Amino acid sequence: MSGFPGDLNDDQKKTLEEFKTRLTNDKNDLRTKLGLTEDNNNNKHVVLWTVDMEEDSAQRDIVCLKFLRARDFKLEQSYEMFKKCLAWRKEFNIESLSSEQFPDYYAKIGEIYRTDKEGRPVMFNYYCNIDVDTVFKDGVTQFLRWKVAQMESAIAQLAAGGWSQENMVVVHDYKDVSMLGMDKRTKQASRETIQLLQDNYPEMLARKFFINVPWFFEKLYGFFTAFSNERTRKKFIVCGNKTYRKELLQFIDAESLPTKYGGMSTEESNKIECAIIKAKDALRVDLGELQSEQMIEWEFICESMDIGFGIEKAANPAPSSPTSSSDTPTSPGKSRKQAAGNVTVLDIAQHEYNAGSYKVDEAGRYIFVLDNTYSIFNKKSVHYRVAVKEHDSNPVAPAAAPSTTSTTTTTTQSSDPAPSTTTIPETSTTTTTTTAADAAETTTSNQTKEETTTVPSSTPAEATTEPTTTEAPTSEVPSATVTEEVPKTEEETKSEQ
Structure with a gap:
């Protein structure tokens, strides 16, 4: 069985119930560790990705199963991962991201742009636009906070849709990226980003496209995927510069692609x-x-x-x-x-x-x-x-x-x-x-x-209108x-x- 809601075998169902029982038994301890104090005579509940983890619901099952699948339904490891995720979010101060302002240049290197054919948010990362001396001038901390804000924004869209879709699509564009003299800060940022997302955002990826990859990408691909587990690597799709549109259009409508990839207008009613x-x-x-x-x-x-x-x-x-x-x-x-x-x-x-x-x-x-x-x-x-x-x-x-x-x-x-x-x-x-x-x-x-x-x-060619994409920066790429x-x-x- 896949381990997704509605597709669980008896052992997986039993493990899910045990996971939720631990949540109930540990709720006071979790509240204390997270600093959740009384508010208007009511204890604040443990909440993750807008889902109340103390109240039984289909949405809570979705979140619990993400941690269980990430650890192959091994209860101890899954629950430990969940607790570490909550602790990390407190330490990282996730709640402050909604009001945090990032420099304008981040808008050029990534955005959440519409959805795929099944309603999943699509995250585009334009690595060709990264100026390492600008982005990493003060180290990689701000970049990591921006990436987390981007993730939280995409998850907010999933939550707004009632979790009818529970993961997202990511597109990495490597057009004109050079391997020669790769900056050590870039390597550090890549390594820390992959580890951070893998530890704290389990099972959030439906598929990941690597497009416009150069001929030497095999070496680059090996470097980036070395820090990803086997389950994640199976979701990767590597595309050359002549085939990426065909691959993208299998999963994303032409109207939902950015114009830089040939995306069409959503205003036109003609089919x-x-x-x-x-x-x-x-x-x-x-x-x-x-x-x-x-x-x-x-x-x-x-x-x-x-x-x-x-x-x-x-x-x-x-x-x-x-x-x-x-x-x-x-x-x-x-x-x-x-x-x-x-x-x-x-x-x-x-x-x-x-x-x-x-x-x-x-x-x-x-x-x-x-x-x-x-x-x-x-x-x-x-x-x-x-x-x-x-x-x-x-x-x-x-x-x-x-x-x-x-x-x-x-x-x-x-x-x-x-x-x-x-x-x-x-x-x-x-x-x-x-x-x-x-x-x-x-x-x-x-x-x-x-x-x-x-x-x-007469206006910038790319504009996003997702009502929930307010926490992470979106990109307005100047029109040609x-x-x-x-x-x-x-x-x-x-x-x-």
Whole structure:
């Protein structure tokens, strides 16, 4: 049996009851050691992670089982771990963290950002942004207090949800991290952080991703995991810089990723499409007849490597009646091949992810293109959303127009660490109806979110709106410069193929 609530064998149930009996018998001793004195003629109860440990409840069972699983249901070791955790919290002065202020630079190195598909908080740590001389200028104590505040903030979200989920997801980003001359303070902080969390926050981890890992990460991975137990190591997922989006998207919706990883807006009500585009193939989404000054707006993220993207103006208007040819679908629709005479108005360029807009300069029929024809072997899975709206309904900051047209385009660079995302309002024009049977194995998924984050193009691209994330700092990463992305060189294209 797993040892989680509702999945206990007889021995595990017996051990859980014995654990709770000890809590009842020791409550006065625990209160004394924790300094819990009388308050309005009532003794303060022993509380851990907002859960009253003296009152029987499903939430108390969840907390007790965390300590029991961490010590393989060995009662003495589990209960001793629990008591040491309470003593540590008093010594560390956990209660003061809610009012403690941390320097602004901590917001750049980590945040709690929305949830995974099952409602777990997701903690992102941006190790590439750590300036050791700034973060560790006075030693590692403040950093450790910040990490604990981050943990307490995530746990507050779990508690606010009634503990329907009892653990969290962690993402460590190692982009551009160097092993050369690793600062001893970094090693100390890593070692102490791992030990502190392992001793005092048992069974809080659902899974941990290591993304954008460098080629030498095997050595780095061995160093960091040497201090973790086997149970914890099994939850680790190591991802390279070309595959991490695919791994993340298995567990986290595109709308719940930070924009620096291609996350999509939560403001848009249109559903997100998912298309599998074969090698040497393309997907074309017919947007229908558009008028001058209307805006085409899009968001997409490629699960691995990159995908070509562009916009075409069709030579002919949309057919007035359905046709069996996938090359000339009824508007709106999808097709694979470019019809003769179509003109490319936004040049095809390769992106890992992208969000932006295009203003229609001349009335006509327009087509949104996701192009994988340059790839010889690799099929691509792409999550995308495209819509058409009136220009005046939500003006978009102008950017330099491509040299080949007189229209205005706004796109984000996939290489920028924090690309901005354009919020796409709902329109009456639909672009998700499939009329071609052979159109790139397309599937559709509705994306619903309890929280809503508005990300205007003129504000920082990342903002969190979790009502319970008040104790730990959250990050507002400055948005990328809105500009037209430079297509990849021939050498880079060959490398991808």
